[in-house]
Amino acid sequence: MPKLTKFLAILFILLSFTANASTDKQDLPLAPLRIGLTPVFLDDQAAFLNKWRDYLQHKLERPVIFVQRGSYREVVDLLRDGKLEFAWLCGYPYIRNKRQFHLVAVPLYQDEPVYHSYLIVPATDTKTTSLADLRGKVFAFSDPDSNSGYLYTAYLLAKQGAMPATYFSKSFYTWSHRKVVEAIAAGLAQGGSVDGYVWDTLSRTHPELTSRTRVVNESPKFGFPPIVSSRSVSKHDIASLQEVVTQMKYDKEGAYLLNEFNLNGFVPGNPHLFDSISDMYHFVEQMRTHAAP
Amino acid sequence: MLHLKDISLGYKIPLRVAILVIVTASVLAPVLVYRSIGNLRDNMIANADSLGHLIADTLTEPILHDDVWRAFEIINIPFSIPQDQTRDQGAEYILVLDASNKVFVSTKPKRFPILSDPLTIEPNLSPVVNNPPDLHAPEPVIIDTRQLSSFYLATAIQSDGVRLGTLIVSYSKEPFEKRFYSLTKSAIMITLLVLAVLLPFGVYWARKMAAPLLQLSETMNRITPNLPELDDINLEETKDEIGQLAKSFRTMLGELKGKEQLQQQIIISDRLAAIGRLAAGVAHEINNPLGGMLNAISTYKRHGIQDTLTLKTLSILERGLQQIKETVAALLVETKTQTRSFDLNDVTDICTLVQSDVSEKQVKLTCNIDITKAQPVSSTLVRQIIINLLLNAIHATQSQGYVHLHIWCDSTDLCIEVSNDGSYIPKEKISYLFEPFTSLNQGGNGLGLWVIYQIVQQLGGVITVQSNHDDTRFTIQIPLQEPHE
Structure with missing residues (x-):
């Protein structure tokens, strides 16, 4: 918000003093929010994704870019490299990169943040x-x-x-x-x-x-694929997105989108939700290293 | 036994045209079908070849990366096109074999499971499996035998000269056969349609072509026994050969006709000449004793016994002999008399002479005299001719009919024409018209025309008679004599 206020103030000043000033200095838009998507949900519906992006842009009051890649790994790499601000990932890459990633929100499926x-x-x-x-x-x-x-x-x-x-x-x-x-x-x-x-x-x-x-x-139940952010994203941006997605179910457009997702909403989520995945990962890794010569 | 050669052209030409049309159609239709099928097959193989190469190239990376799903998606692309667009020519299935000839992936995974041996599932593939396509050969291997219900096109999948696998595209022959049947069916339909249009047209055309020949032949058949009238011959005189033939035929017929007429005339004149000679001979033979008999009667009447009965008897004899003399004199036409030339006064005289007959019959006599000066022909004989003709015409015409006399001169002849609306003289009678004692009317001795004929003959002239139902016309041409004679 302060950025926007500042921008509006500058714009106002510019407009008041130089009514016929050129437009090259007036545009200082906020950097778009880049959100990586993975096939943890049906991410192959472009029209629906456009609607969701418009919704997020409207709520966040800044541009949003969805980034899709051929595999989870590419999205994870982009997020780790700071080329994405957020990503909707599987719990597995999340727990493997827990130190670099910050949990933003977990979807509610059938009123629980879990899936099978x-x-x-x-x-x-x-x-x-x-x-x-x-x-x-x-x-x-x-x-x-x-x-x-x-x-x-x-x-x-x-x-x-x-x-x-x-x-x-x-x-x-x-x-x-x-x-x-x-x-x-x-x-x-x-x-x-x-x-x-x-x-x-x-x-x-x-x-x-x-x-x-x-x-x-x-x-058994596992933590639902969460939305995470890279550590470099400001707390404010994390909070904004968290706010927007957790509030989705309270407005008409958001509720419609959630219904399309076949979800009940988003909750901030607890990192321990993914402990069972973490356990499985460690077990498999152990077995693999044992099996390796 | 009727031979084909003997059939009329009226049937033969249309028959030949019909056979030609049918043969052409029935040869053309299979050739077209054969060609279309050939094109269809070539197109299909060309398409299959380019498709095969495209897919094989695209598959290199998924096979190198062992990415079954990507390969599956690639080989399914041709099948995702809606069926109606591929027009039944699409592949049946696509099979990708790995380097060890096991199934890597296929569009029919249930039939060809991954890693299965393709030969146990489809033994027909053995030529491809046992002899995989050459990596450097641009042409794909095509397996197509009559026994197989499908044909296969195999392309090598390679990377940097190493065989990674083989792409096999299978095409069912069923749509091909369906296409063949539908093509054949439509070819037959079109052929029948073409025949239905061409055949009647061809037959009509052929008949039209044969028609002048038939007409000519029919006309030629009419030559015997009597030559047909030229006006009755209805032959089209076009400029083609048949037209020329018709023209020549007409000319020939005209000449034949002329010849026939000439022959007829010769026969008539010969007959008339013979009759004339006979008559003259008889007349001479009669004339000599007749003169003696008449002299004897005359002498006796002057010097013999003058009783009433004898005188009466002698008178009867004299009158009879006189009649014989007149008749004989009429038969003996003497033209050697030297007289003056024919002039307008003669015409006036003639008109006066026939006036009594004209008024008696109430006939309208008109004269059209186109001569102004005396013509060098014997006036006595011409007068005799004209009087005889006019009297004949007056007698022959109806009461209150007309008789027209026309006299004119051309460079060599004096022409006399007498026409009336008298009774029609049939053609067959005209040839006997000038014989003595041939009388057309009850009165008269039938010597009038004979005398005219004899005179005209002796003057070297020509008589023509034209008769139709309301006009009979005698035309006489008498050559003018040399002025010094």
């Missing part, structure tokens, strides 16, 4: 009941930096002393939860790990896609 990881198989496969049935099959992960789309399954395998690369005949990444569902529906892979919230939301908007898959297992 689903193990899905093609709907035509009626036999598979657990991960054990998928040994030696082709498996689809969403992203190596995704909790629900990789870490949880890797953790389950690690507990058995196995690793994805050897347990499955082949595994691949689709770099998006939605595409995991598509890969399973097409029969490209016989099993896949997917964000439960994304699968649920897809089953609401694209039932023809999810109906071709079957959820075999649901993971």
Whole structure:
């Protein structure tokens, strides 16, 4: 706000004293807020994202730029390098970069800041009941930096002393939860790990896609992918964004957007929400270093 | 047994045109279908080839990075185009094999699961799997045999000269066959349509072409037994060969006709000459004793017994002999008499002489005399001709009819024309008209025209008769004599 006030004051002075002054000095806009997005939600809806961006710009009273990249890692790197102010990430990269990142807000899904990881198989496969049935099959992960789309399954395998690369005949990444569902529906892979919230939301908007898959297992609750900021972002900016997103549910436009997200709102969130992910990460890392020669 | 050669041109030409049209259509249709199918196939292979190369190039990186999903997305791009745009020519499926010929990814993952052996699923692929396409060959390997329901196009996927895998694009032949059937069907339909239009047109055209020939042939058949009238011949005289033929035929017919007429005239004049000679001979033979008999009667009447019965009998004999003499004299036309030239006074005399007959029959006699001076022809004979003609005409005409006399001169002849509205003289009678004792009317001895004919013949002239239903016309041309004679 002070920036804006200052700007308005300068503008006023300029206008009063030099009525016909040129325009080259009047524009000192606030630097745009760059927010990285990852496929932790359905980030492939450009029109909807434009609406959300407009909403944020309006509420924050400054330009907002959404930055999307092909993988979580690229967004994480941008955030670490200070090329983004904020990012909506998975809990897994968050806990791995806890020291560099600051927790801004956690979405509420079904009134809780948590979600599950689903193990899905093609709907035509009626036999598979657990991960054990998928040994030696082709498996689809969403992203190596995704909790629900990789870490949880890797953790389950690690507990058995196995690793994805050897347990499955082949595994691949689709770099998006939605595409995991598509890969399973097409029969490209016989099993896949997917964000439960994304699968649920897809089953609401694209039932023809999810109906071709079957959820075999649901993971325990994990902290929902949070919005984080890089440490370099000012407390004021963090507070502004936190304020805006947590207040979304109280105005009509925000409530509409949340409904489109299939979320109930945002809460400031507690870093300990992601402890279970952290535990899994450490367990898997331990196993991996042990397994390595 | 009717041979094809004997069939009328009226059927033969249209038949040949029809056969030609049908043969052309039935040869053209399959050729067009064959060509279209060939083009379709070439296009399809060209498209498949460029698609194959494009996809193979794009797949290099995903295969190097072992990125199955990216590869899957790439090979699915051709299938994301709506079906109607690909017009049934799209690929059936795309299969990507890795360097060890295992399935890397396919657009039908359920049929070709990742890492499976493609040959156990599709044995037809063995030529590609066993002989993968050459890395440097620009041409893709195409597997297409009649037994297969699909054909396959294989392209090498390579990076820096190292084989990474093989891209196989499968095309079902079914849409191809469907296309073939639909093409054939439409070709048949179009052919039938073309035939439906061309055939009647061709037949009509051919008939039209044959028509003048048929007409000519039909006219030629009419030559026997009698030559047809030239006016009855209706042949189109165009400038083409048939037209020229028709023209020549007409000319030939005209000449034949002239010849025939000439022949007829010769026959008539020969006959008339023979009759004339006979008549003259008989007349001479009769004239000599007749003169003696008449002299004897005359002498007896002057010097013999004058009783009433004898005188009466002698008178009867004398009158009879006199009649014979007159008749014989009429037969013996003597033209050797030297007389003056024919002039206008003669015409006046003639008109006076026939006046009594004219008033008796109440005929309208008109004269049109186009001579002003005396003409060097024998006035006695011409007078005799004109009187005879006029009397004939007056007798032949209806009561209150007309008779017209026209006399004129051309450079060589004196022309006399007498016309009336008398009764029509049939054609066949005209040839006998000038024979003696051929009388057209009840009265008269039938020697009038004979005498005219004899005179005209002896003067070297020509008589023509034209007769139709309301006008009969006698025209006589008498050559003018040399002035010094």
